[in-house]
Amino acid sequence: AHGIWFNDEELKLLKETDTGVSHCPTSNMRLGSGIARIREMVDMGIRVGLGVDGSASNDTSDMLGEVRNAMLSQRVKYGSAGLTAREALYLATRGGAELLHLEKLGYIEEGMGADLALFNLNTLQYAGSLSDPLAALVFTGYNHEADYTIVNGKMVVRKGKLVDIDEEELTWKVNTISKKILESS
Known part of the structure; x- marks a missing residue:
């Protein structure tokens, strides 16, 4: 699910088994769980989508707020190389669709889900x-x-x-x- 504490071997296993991660940074921050290694996961080609978790640990379900928090939390961990605004938005759109194997979602093109x-x-x-x-x-x-x-x-x-x-x-x-x-x- 959130993948906060994956070590190097576990990240390799995620990649090898094509297992994705639902990144929920606001929930992680609210609970004080830690900051996931999303930059590294993305660089390794691990599928990462962005989620809001549930009302018990994310009171707003604000997806753009989640995009912002994903970007900013990665910048706290990795500096300016963390995530760009575009990369964070990708996680919320294409990344989420790829995570769920929904090929018809996540981008704008004729014939895709609107x-x-x-x-x-x-x-x-x-x-x-x-x-x-x-x-x-x-x-x-x-x-x-x-x-x-x-x-x-x-x-x-x-x-x-x-x-x-x-x-x-x-x-x-x-x-x-x-x-x-x-x-x-």
Whole structure:
């Protein structure tokens, strides 16, 4: 799964057995688990995808936040050679698809699965950083709400709002259930 404490022999075994790793840096940081050797895994050709883990150890499930934390944690471990913004985003897209052997996902091309998230970079949080829009998305801003999200060709978020779900009602239901769980424990 997270692969925090793999030694050199175990990394070789991952490569030899074509075993991939789901890197969940926010969970690892929250739990104080350590920093995985992702730079080395990528360089060895080990399949690495990016995940958010679960709500018990990652409260936001913010994939762009995960991309940012993957990049920054690798830079803490390896310096500026850790991961670039593009490499970290690759782990969240193509890397995840490759990890799960989903050949029709992870990139934009005719005939592929249409899963897209679109972000408005013409906002104050991104002001002055648009010379490299991809790096701006990863390095700057903390509000990673997509303006538009398309899943398998279907629009699920339009202008920042869920299309087929009443967000107020859903929030109320989740809070009600959470309160009942807390009261019963």
